[in-house]
Amino acid sequence: MLPCELKERLKKEYCYRIELHAHTCPASGCSQITPKMMVETYAKKGFDGVVITNHFFLENLKGETKEERLAKYISDYEETVKAAEGYNIKVFLGAELRFPPNCNDYMLYGADYDILSTCYDYLDKEVSTFRKEVKLPDSVFLQAHPFRNGIELCEPSILDGIESFNMHPGHNSRVGIAARYAKEQNFKIQIAGSDFHHPDQGHEAVSALRTKVMPKTSFDIAKILRSGDYIFEIGENTILLP
Numbered sequence: 001m002l003p004c005e006l007k008e009r010l011k012k013e014y015c016y017r018i019e020l021h022a023h024t025c026p027a028s029g030c031s032q033i034t035p036k037m038m039v040e041t042y043a044k045k046g047f048d049g050v051v052i053t054n055h056f057f058l059e060n061l062k063g064e065t066k067e068e069r070l071a072k073y074i075s076d077y078e079e080t081v082k083a084a085e086g087y088n089i090k091v092f093l094g095a096e097l098r099f100p101p102n103c104n105d106y107m108l109y110g111a112d113y114d115i116l117s118t119c120y121d122y123l124d125k126e127v128s129t130f131r132k133e134v135k136l137p138d139s140v141f142l143q144a145h146p147f148r149n150g151i152e153l154c155e156p157s158i159l160d161g162i163e164s165f166n167m168h169p170g171h172n173s174r175v176g177i178a179a180r181y182a183k184e185q186n187f188k189i190q191i192a193g194s195d196f197h198h199p200d201q202g203h204e205a206v207s208a209l210r211t212k213v214m215p216k217t218s219f220d221i222a223k224i225l226r227s228g229d230y231i232f233e234i235g236e237n238t239i240l241l242p
């Protein structure tokens with residue numbers, strides 16, 4: 001089979017395209033993308049789904065009480081779900097977590113209010129404590145962009161995998177080194193994400209998770225990632241097999 005035929009066959013087989021890494025404002029202080037802009041942007045690109053992975057760490061969460069902070073965080077996701085009514089695009093809840101003492105980020109898929117509430121109680125503790133004490137059998141927990149400047153490699157045994165292909169145009173995520181590291185460590189899960197934050201920078205929809213079946217919930221995304229039955233698309237035309 002010619003490579004181009006194979007590519008077309010894979011695209012047809014893995015026909016659903018989902019963004020795994022996207023930030024909205026105000027929940028992510030660093031993003032300029034409102035829930036409405038998020039939906040419009042990805043609908044225009046023909047995506048089937050977007051996971052909203054806003055920053056989840058103490059300095060980024062706004063509000064006085066835990067309940068207020070969680071409510072404000074979740075409300076961006078809910079606004080995005082509402083904005084998606086009338087579009088053929090599904091919005092999922094994820095999160096990008098951070099724990100002291102460093103600036104490492106971790107992607108979480110398979111999230112709901114109760115899980116985030118549990119995560120919240122560990123935001124002042126180390127990631128190793130969180131992973132030891134909190135069992136998340138229906139979620140996946142991955143180190144985001146592990147080879148960016150300022151990031152420390154996390155102990156592999158407490159990870160389900162890594163985000164090898166972080167496509168944020170404002171950072172060098174050293175994706176080649178990350179992909180090689182993922183193979184060396186034999187991580188079961190590698191992901192790609194656009195880390196979309198800003199308009200008008202060619203930042204949106206740079207990568208997609210392509211799946212055979214359309215996930216219905218955030219937990220279905222975790223299940224697909226665990227199954228290994230997925231591929232990636234980088235840009236509009238490059239297929240990657242994780």
Ligand SMILES: [Zn+2]
Nearest residue numbers: 023028030197
């Ligand atoms: Zn950010």
Ligand SMILES: [Zn+2]
Nearest residue numbers: 021023096195
């Ligand atoms: Zn991010």
